[in-house]
Every structure is written in structure tokens, then in C-alpha cells.
Amino acid sequence: MPDLNAPVIVLFRDDLRLGDNPALHVATSTNAPVIPVFVLDEESGGLRPRGAAWRWWLHQSLLALSADLANFGSTLILRRGAMADVVPEIVRQTGAAAVFWNRRYEAASQAADEEALKSAGVPVRTYNANLLNEPWEIKTREGRPFRVYTAYWRACLARGLQNAPLPRPSAITYYSGPAIESDSLDRWGLLPTRPDWAGGMRETWTPGEGGAYERLYEFVDHKLSGYAAHRDEPQTDITARLSPHLSHGEISPRQIWAMLDHPELAAHQASISKFLGELGWREFAYHFLNQHPDLATRNVQTRFDEFGWMSSEGMLRAWQTGQTGYPIVDAAMRELWQTGWMHNRLRLIVGSFLVKHLLIDWRLGEQWFWDTLVDSDPANNALNWQWVAGTGADSAPYFRIFNPVLQGQRFDPEGEYIRRFVPELAELPGRYVHEPWRAPERILKAAGVVLKETYPRPIVDHQLARNRALSAFHALRNVDPEAEGAAATDDSLPL
Ligand SMILES: Cc1cc2nc3c(=O)[nH]c(=O)nc-3n(C[C@H](O)[C@H](O)[C@H](O)COP(=O)(O)OP(=O)(O)OC[C@H]3O[C@@H](n4cnc5c(N)ncnc54)[C@H](O)[C@@H]3O)c2cc1C
Structure with a gap:
């Protein structure tokens, strides 16, 4: 006879929220x-x-979730170990009748879940919590997965929001059986200690479901109206900054979509479409990961397997630490180090710089982002790095090589963003802040800048690096002649 009072287990993973x-x-x-x-x-x-x-x-997000659950009189049990060992163990200890979890989409996580499902010994129910559509759901008319974002997103828009977001539970009956063993969060060692480098992150972020909703409200109330026009300007800080909250599942794309789909916001349709289109890139990344489970490690276009990437510890280190001598690249890399986040436009610029100017393998950039981003995401990070490198499908072509000076002048014209993260250039006039090596000696002196001492000279010359990259990429076999014919000047293609 099944025990009608038997508890059920809810496994939280990358869905650290109570709503939806x-x-x-x-x-x-x-x-x-x-x-x-x-x-x-x-x-x-x-x-x-x-x-x-x-x-x-x-760590912070688990604290927030524990506190939210405590408000319902419930306790979050923390356990460490392989999913396939821990799940049956808790089932056994508590006499649970079923396990519920939301699905994950990275191959190794799926395999771990598959094992846990087999070993649980009780029914397991799984759901989609973190995507608008399952990665395998949207198909071309011929029934195949999409390889191109635009067509994919058009199909998603035609489908619309399938399910309204679910409300937070009104009550959660807590289990009242014998105490369940739970680890101490502090003992998991998720926080940096020696040294504690998380100060910039504490100042910047409020992890947790409450923090995610604050960001969303702030975006809708104060930023949405200017999003379409200014989303590419890092210093205006007009994007939603929701990516780390989405990465930990503190908010769902359904909740975001539903909030924007409101008659009072109809005047901001251009911004809403643009913003939903960005969420569409996130969806597409998962759709693509489903087709290419090794997206983070293997070139989608296999002809790049023969590419002769350069190996230079020194250059890689200069890029990682924001010491390339190109102020917009350095500001962005330092922001990443201090806050764990970087604006999308800057990710494109620093990515292009690593891969094209330094000819360093995109996988090393992907790994650095993976290590340092608070929003590191198995699908988004890999898809975007392959996009930047030109090795993915539907990617930036190899001849698109951002000029870091022009990009800086275009998207941070006054150099405000640069001054914030590269304080040694703060006193340089706007004309030179993007290329300090062109400033006359007296101007450098007045600004307290000594090149090679207080701030580096460029580690590569833009023009030389550009030519080197073009010939290296050109030497690859099977270069598409049509694309070559279209090869144009720097920054010639709008994104
Ligand atoms: C080289 C590179 C690596 C990246 N790595 C990651 C990563 O690891 N994790 C991650 O979440 N995003 C990644 N992105 C995408 C994007 O830069 C961030 O999601 C974005 O900066 C988040 O800021 P926001 O929330 O203010 O964005 P908004 O402009 O407010 O966009 C809203 C949401 O849309 C999604 N989104 C926006 N742009 C993209 C994009 N280009 N691709 C996929 N989704 C997008 C994000 O979930 C974002 O939170 C990467 C981009 C590049 C170019």
C-alpha cells in the first residue's frame, strides 16, 4: 500500500526560485x-x-532560497555528491514517494540526471523551467533543427508564449519526519577566502529571486524606453543585467516575457522586440547546444580544426588582466575581474581582440569567461565565442575584425566607461582616451600618464594584427569566395 502521507522531494539545481x-x-x-x-x-x-x-x-543564491523557504516554514536540505548516489539515499532516508525536478540541458548534466532517474527507485517527474521552449521543440518545416538564429526566432515568435508563468506556491507543507542530514553551506567553500576578491561583486549584485525581480522592475520602469536606442553603450547601463539571475534560475524567461507583454508598455514596442530578441539568442543557444553537445570544445565549422592558433602565455595574460594597451579592451576585462560581468558589446570587442588580434584560440577565451563570469552559461558562452571567432554556424565572418579604437569611440564616445575601470587614464582628454599612445607628451604628462610605466603601449599594432589575421584566416581551406568578395573594412557590418 502506498503511504499517502509520504513526502515528495523537490530537487533545486539551476532553478533557485519559488515562482514559476x-x-x-x-x-x-x-x-x-x-x-x-x-x-x-x-x-x-x-x-x-x-x-x-x-x-x-x-552561495548567495542558496542563502536567499533558504530564507525564502524558511518563510514557508520549510528547510532547504543541502547535500554534496553525485546525483545518482544522493537522490536514492534521501529517498531511502525519508521514505519519499516521488522526486520532482526541472530539466537541465548540458550533456553531462543530462547524463547525471538520467543516472539519478534510474537509481531513484521511485517515480521521477521532470519539467521545463528555464526556457521558453524545449531545445528540441522548434523545428523547420522539414522537421529539422534550425541552424540560423533569425529563422529560429521567427518560428518562436509565431508560437508565442506557450504557458503563462506559474505563481509562487501559497503554502508548502514541510516534511515532519525524522531530521534529515544537511551539509553546512559555509563548509562547501564556495566563497573566496584568501584573498577575498568578491568585494566588487558584493557591491554590484543582489543574488536571489528578490534581487532578480528588483532588476526586472528597474529595467521596466527606468531602462526599457531607451533600450533599443542605447543598448550597445556600456556607460549608459541600460541593459537589464538579468543574465546572472537567469543563469542561476532565479527568474524565468516566461516571467520576463509575461511582464513585458502588458498594454501599458505598448509604447515601447521597439525596445520590447529588441529585448525579447536577445532572450531569443539565449533560447537559440540551447537549441544549438542540443545539436552540438560539445559546443564549448569543438569548432562547429571543422575547417577551423586546422587553424594555427598562436600560443602566447604573455599575450593571454595581458588580455586577462586588462593590460593590452587598448583602453576599451582593458576596461572591459577589468570590469569582468572586479564584478564578474561584462556588457554584451564589450564581450564582442574583447572576444574579437583575443581571437583576431592575438590569434589565440577562442576556447581559451571561453574558459576565462567560464571561470570569471557570474553568468557563465554552457550554451550562451560557447555559442557566442564560436560566433565571435567565426567558427560556429551563422557566425560573424572571419574578416570582421573590430578596430578596438573605433569601437571605443563609437560606443563610449566620452570615454566615461574607460575612466571608470582604467583610472590611470581618467585625466586624459576624450580625444586621446581611446588611443593614449597618440597623445602628445605634454598632454600625457598633464594627465599623469607615463606610457609603459603607468599604462602599457598596445601589445599589438592594430593594422599589422588585422593583416596577419586576414591572411591566417584566408589560408584556411574552403574559404567561401562570396564571403571573401564581401570582405570590407573594419566594423563595416552592423550587428
Ligand atoms: C563572447 C561572449 C560570451 C558570452 N557569454 C555569456 C554567458 O556565459 N552567459 C550569458 O548569460 N550570456 C553570455 N553572453 C551573452 C551576453 O553578453 C550576456 O547575456 C549579456 O551581456 C547579459 O546582459 P544583460 O542581462 O544586461 O542583457 P540584456 O541586453 O538586458 O538582455 C536580456 C537577456 O537576454 C540574453 N542575452 C542577451 N544577449 C545575449 C547573447 N548575445 N547571447 C545569448 N543571450 C543573450 C541574456 O539572458 C540577457 O540577460 C556572451 C556574449 C559574448 C559575446
């Missing part, structure tokens, strides 16, 4: 006592170790 959480919603509506569990799985085979910034965020 299908697994939690269905579990609570069974009226069974609910045991919320978070498993820190660093043991299942093939899982990519998470970066330090993401782990800092996870």
Missing part, C-alpha cells in the same frame, strides 16, 4: 509534505567544474 517553478508547483499541489533539496554535484562524470565567480553567486 514547475517542479515545486506540481509537488506542492500534490498536498504531500515537500522536502526541498539542493545537491552540489561535482562528482558525476564529465561535469565541467564551475568557475569561482559563479560559485560565489551560488
